[in-house]
Amino acid sequence: MAEVTFLEALRQGLWEEMERDERVFILGEDVGLYGGAFKVTDGFSKRFGESRVIDTPISEAAIVGAAAGAAHMGLRPVAEMQFIDFISCAYDMLTNYVATARYRAGLSTPMVVRGPCGGYVRGGPFHSQNPEAAFLHTPGLKIVYPATVRDAKGLIKASIRDEDPVLYLEHKWLYRRIKEQLPEGEEILTPIGQARTAREGKHLSIISYGATLWKSLEAAEQLEKADGVSVEVLDLRTLLPMDDAAIVATVKKTNKVLIVHEDTRTGGIAGEIAARINEQAFEWLDGPIMRVTAHDVPLPYAPTLEDFVLPQTEDIVKAARWLAAY
Amino acid sequence: MALPATRPTASVPSGAVLSADQLLEIYYYLRLTRTMEERLVALYRQTKVIGGLFRSLGQEGESVASAYALERGRHKDVLSPLIRNLGSLLVMGAQPVEILRQYMAKADSPTRGRELNVHFNDLEKGYLGQISHLGDMIPVMAGIALSFKLRGEPRVGLVYIGDGGTSTGTFHEGLNLAAVQRLPLVVIGEYNHWAYSTPPEKQFAVKDLAEKAKGYGVPSVTVDGNDVFAVYEATRVAVERARRGKGVHFIEVKTYRRKGHAEHDDQHYVPPGELEQWAKANDPIDRYVQRLLTADMVAEADLKDIDDRVRVEVDQATDACVDEPLPPAETALPGVYVDPPAADKLWFKVL
Numbered sequence: 179m180a181e182v183t184f185l186e187a188l189r190q191g192l193w194e195e196m197e198r199d200e201r202v203f204i205l206g207e208d209v210g211l212y213g214g215a216f217k218v219t220d221g222f223s224k225r226f227g228e229s230r231v232i233d234t235p236i237s238e239a240a241i242v243g244a245a246a247g248a249a250h251m252g253l254r255p256v257a258e259m260q261f262i263d264f265i266s267c268a269y270d271m272l273t274n275y276v277a278t279a280r281y282r283a284g285l286s287t288p289m290v291v292r293g294p295c296g297g298y299v300r301g302g303p304f305h306s307q308n309p310e311a312a313f314l315h316t317p318g319l320k321i322v323y324p325a326t327v328r329d330a331k332g333l334i335k336a337s338i339r340d341e342d343p344v345l346y347l348e349h350k351w352l353y354r355r356i357k358e359q360l361p362e363g364e365e366i367l368t369p370i371g372q373a374r375t376a377r378e379g380k381h382l383s384i385i386s387y388g389a390t391l392w393k394s395l396e397a398a399e400q401l402e403k404a405d406g407v408s409v410e411v412l413d414l415r416t417l418l419p420m421d422d423a424a425i426v427a428t429v430k431k432t433n434k435v436l437i438v439h440e441d442t443r444t445g446g447i448a449g450e451i452a453a454r455i456n457e458q459a460f461e462w463l464d465g466p467i468m469r470v471t472a473h474d475v476p477l478p479y480a481p482t483l484e485d486f487v488l489p490q491t492e493d494i495v496k497a498a499r500w501l502a503a504y
Numbered sequence: 505m506a507l508p509a510t511r512p513t514a515s516v517p518s519g520a521v522l523s524a525d526q527l528l529e530i531y532y533y534l535r536l537t538r539t540m541e542e543r544l545v546a547l548y549r550q551t552k553v554i555g556g557l558f559r560s561l562g563q564e565g566e567s568v569a570s571a572y573a574l575e576r577g578r579h580k581d582v583l584s585p586l587i588r589n590l591g592s593l594l595v596m597g598a599q600p601v602e603i604l605r606q607y608m609a610k611a612d613s614p615t616r617g618r619e620l621n622v623h624f625n626d627l628e629k630g631y632l633g634q635i636s637h638l639g640d641m642i643p644v645m646a647g648i649a650l651s652f653k654l655r656g657e658p659r660v661g662l663v664y665i666g667d668g669g670t671s672t673g674t675f676h677e678g679l680n681l682a683a684v685q686r687l688p689l690v691v692i693g694e695y696n697h698w699a700y701s702t703p704p705e706k707q708f709a710v711k712d713l714a715e716k717a718k719g720y721g722v723p724s725v726t727v728d729g730n731d732v733f734a735v736y737e738a739t740r741v742a743v744e745r746a747r748r749g750k751g752v753h754f755i756e757v758k759t760y761r762r763k764g765h766a767e768h769d770d771q772h773y774v775p776p777g778e779l780e781q782w783a784k785a786n787d788p789i790d791r792y793v794q795r796l797l798t799a800d801m802v803a804e805a806d807l808k809d810i811d812d813r814v815r816v817e818v819d820q821a822t823d824a825c826v827d828e829p830l831p832p833a834e835t836a837l838p839g840v841y842v843d844p845p846a847a848d849k850l851w852f853k854v855l
Contacts, residue, residue, distance in 0.1 A: 203654065229654055235684060240643040240677035247647020250627060253654065255647075271674070274637050275644065281840045282619045283633055317840045341842035419841075 182360050185353040187327045189218055191334035191366075192256065196226050199254060202338055205232040205241055206258030215260050216294055216353060238267035242291060246276050246343075249289040254338055259293030262347060263307040276343045277318030290337045292346035296389050296440060297472075297488050299351055302479035308388070308441040310417050313345055314450060320370055321418040323347040325391035327358035329415055332368025340370060349389045356392070371416050373424035379410030382502050383428040385451060386438040387414040390470075390489055394438050397494035407502045417447060425451060426459045433464040434501050438494055443471040465504035470497045522736070524802055526572075530732060531796070531807060533568045534789045535814045537591035540600055543818050544607055548767055552826060554609040555620045560588040562762035563696055565788025566729040567591030567664075570692050570755070573739035574662060576630060581743070582648050583662040584632045584641045585622055588696070588761070592664070593622055597629040600821035610828045617831040638669035642678030642691065649687035649752075660746045662690045662739075668699020668707055670716055679752065683720045686751035690742045691717070693754060694729065696761040701773045717754035729757030730788040733795070760786065 182190070195202050203226075204219055210233040213220030223231040234241050238259060245255035259265045265272070272291065279285035297306035313319050320342055324330045330348065337344035360366065376391060377398055384394040391413050398409035412428050414421065429435055435455060437448035448469040455467055470489045478484055522530070541559050548557045560567060567585070571592035574581040585592045590603065605613035607621055614624040623633040632648065634641050645663035652659040665675055670693060682689045693713035697704060710716060717724035723745075727734045735757055742753035760782045764771045771779070796802045 232685070235677070235680055237643075237677035237681055239640075239674050240646065240681040243640060243643025243674065243678060244647035244650055244681060247632075247644040247649075248651045248654075249647070250632070250644075251648055251651035253651050270637055271640060271643065275635055275640050278635070280842070282635075283615055283623070283625050284839075285625060285627075285632075286842075320841070 179359040179361055181357050182327060183354050184327050184330045184348075184356050185216065185218060187331035187358070187360060188334055188348060189220070190360075191331040192219070193222070193225075195335055195338045196222065196230065199338075201252065202254040202256065203230040203232065203248075204256045204258065205234050205245060207234055207236055207241075207260045209233060209258050214258060216350065219258070238264050239271045242268040242271040242276065245289045245291070246271070246279065246287050249287045249343075250279075250285055254288055256290045256292060256338060259291060261305050262293035262295040262309055263304045265291065265293065265309055266312075269312070272313070272319065272343075272345075273316045277316045279318070280342065281318060286341065287343050288341050290334070290344050290346050292334070292337075292348060294350040294353070295347045296349040296351055297477050297484060298389060300479060300481060300484060301477075303476040306477045308347070308439070310345075310347060311441055311446050314418055314447060318343070319418060320344045320416070321347065322370055322416050323349075323387045324368070324415060325349075325352070325376075325388055325413050327356055328360060328366060329368045329374075331360065332366040333370070333415065335365075336367050336370050339367075344370070347388070351389045352392075368415065371419050371421060373421035374413045374415055375410065375424075375428070376413040377409065377411040379432060380408040381432055382407060382434040382436065382498055383410045383412060383432045384436045384438055384494070384498065385412045385414065385425060385428070387417065388440060390438045390440045393489065393491045394494055396491045397498060400491070400495050401498055401502070405499060405502065407498070409498060420450070420454065422454055422458060425454060429455055429459040430462045433462055434504070435463070436468045436470065436494070436498050436501055438470045438489060440472055440488060442474045443469065444474050446471055465501055468497050468501050470494050527796060527801055528806055528810060530568060530572055530736075531792065531802075532810050532814065533572070533591055533595050534564050534732070534792065535810055536594055536600070536817070537564045537568065538789065539814045539818050540590060540594070540603060543822060544604070545767065547604070547608065547822070547826070553607045555607075556766035556768065557607070558587040558621060558766050559763035560590055562782060562787065563588050563694065563729070563759045564591045565732045565792065566692070566694065566735045566757040566759050568595055569732045569735035570662065570739040570757070571595035573736050573743050574630070574660065578628050579659075580630055581660045581662065582627065582630045582632060582645070584634055584645050584664065586634055586664045586666060586669075586694070587621055588666075588694070589664050590622060593631055596631045598626070598631065600818055601824050604821055605825045605828065608825065609830055610825055611831040611835075612825070612828060616835060637674070638666065639672030639674035639678070642675050643681065646678050646682040646685070646687055646689060649682065649689040650685060652688050653685070658747055660688045660690060660743050662692065662743070664692045664694055666699060667693070667695045667697070667704055667713060668702060670713055671707055679717065679722060679754075680720050682752040683722050686749065688746040688749070689752040690739065690746055691722075691752065691754045692739070693717070693756040695756055695758045698761045698765070698774075700765040701769075712756055714754060714756040722752050722754045724754035724756065726756040726758065729759030730786050730791060732788060732792045759788070
């Protein structure tokens with residue numbers, strides 16, 4: 179066993195897949211000799227050579243488009259967005275070209291687009307985004323969003339092996355903040371499409387993913403201690419396809435649901451989850467489905483502003499307490 | 505308004521050696537393209553074509569000649585055609601019946617009625633259909649060329665872009681990436697004078713598309729797009745250089761779109777007399793035939809035989825599919841992913 183960070187687990191997963199399968203290659207901005215803005219691909223260029231770790235121009239649409247073309251021909255590209263905020267520059271390529279390829283034309287496009295997302299790091303409006311809701315609406319894409327060290331590794335490996343295009347979102351606040359013992363020599367693969375119960379509970383369920391999963395766990399701990407409320411926490415891990423069975427199971431168990439995400443509120447993932455619960459488990463509910471999310475503003479820079487806009491542990495505690503008492 | 509210049513602005517090295525059989529084969533594809541489109545017009549007027557109909561009248565020469573310069577066959581070169589490159593598609597081995605089925609959205613069409621016109625692929629034969637977002641195929645074809653480079657395969661990609669399409673960001677991003685990576689890619693810039701109804705002077709401030717390519721360090725030439733020989737030769741040279749590791753090449757073909765954007769378009773924006781002038785003085789098939797016959801390269805009877813053969817083939821293809829059914833409604837759902845996830849078990853299906 180060795181204790182590794184989220185970032186190191188992701189790096190290991192990429193490395194192992196590059197070693198295992200020579201069809202896998204990386205392309206993106208500053209991913210080569212520099213090793214990536216966050217050093218996710220540090221040392222890759224030296225080990226695998228410049229032809230498999232390709233430094234590209236600042237051209238997100240071309241990065242994603244070229245990855246798609248290479249994937250059609252049987253390669254397994256992993257395209258890095260230096261910050262996931264820049265994925266909007268490739269929105270057309272991802273949604274119109276990549277996501278539709280199999281359905282409209284029978285084209286195989288096994289590729290991963292990955293990049294650092296998320297706030298709590300004073301990154302301002304263009305280095306803090308969570309773009310998942312913009313792509314949830316796109317049939318043909320898969321979206322994974324690991325919250326743990328183990329899943330950072332297990333999901334990047336599963337994403338690379340997947341036959342369909344996968345958007346892999348990695349929260350930069352977690353990169354070096356969380357650590358976990360990972361077994362050496364054991365292959366870690368996290369199945370895409372399966373949520374995980376992060377904490378068992380009886381009275382109320384919190385459904386979350388990414389950085390707010392940790393804030394939800396913190397809130398659950400506080401509620402247990404202060405109020406004696408037993409909170410179950412579900413880590414979605416994959417957002418598309420969504421694990422309806424796991425969501426419905428936790429609703430049936432606790433009958434109260436709080437959905438927590440870092441992304442803004444209107445049109446966010448929570449709305450979709452609420453709709454699915456409404457369709458599939460309405461009669462099991464003992465209270466309204468509640469949401470804790472960011473406020474509907476671009477994410478501001480100043481600590482006072484960012485902390486106010488993003489969901490914090492105390493916001494989750496407050497909402498859960500209200501719901502528990504409902 | 506004077507006819508826009510069509511003279512080549514760069515000399516084309518001559519050296520193409522085409523046998524009489526190859527010359528006739530090129531003629532076959534030219535005639536097949538035009539006859540297919542004439543058939544599609546008839547089917548369109550009978551409301552059997554479901555969506556729009558896009559003609560390449562006047563541009564058949566550059567489509568056929570450029571594709572003909574590629575190595576064709578299983579796992580050889582790959583091209584990506586636009587809607588006005590029916591000729592390129594036919595050269596690469598797409599079958600007339602497949603194209604008719606596509607236009608009529610038949611259940612047995614290559615995309616099972618999911619996509620329109622020439623938006624379909626056969627990567628083994630070497631063609632990748634476009635999507636409607638112009639420019640997107642440049643990065644995608646750069647990726648295909650990248651796969652050739654990474655695997656050390658002696659293959660080349662070829663992709664078309666219209667004069668209007670060169671205004672898109674993806675065109676520039678893709679061309680630049682291909683240039684930096686020295687990818688084996690040939691880009692054919694089709695200066696056909698109309699982007700829907702927009703003329704070149706409202707589309708860009710340069711005179712030639714080739715100038716744009718030069719800005720990325722990409723070798724580029726401008727040729728008379730209605731001269732089959734010139735287009736073939738320029739493409740042959742570019743393809744050969746790309747295959748030898750000399751990177752991306754750009755060929756601008758000056759041609760003219762003699763029909764509207766699609767069949768519904770009445771072309772009221774075209775200056776009077778311009779269409780007639782191009783039809784009379786600068787039709788690529790007429791010019792090709794004239795040159796073949798003047799230089800005594802083929803016999804007139806051989807051309808006539810091809811005309812007859814093409815008519816029969818298009819008739820047979822039409823008869824084979826015109827009465828076929830559309831796809832059953834329930835076939836709309838599967839195939840978004842390889843492994844249907846839970847989303848395929850949609851809740852409304854149980855209602």
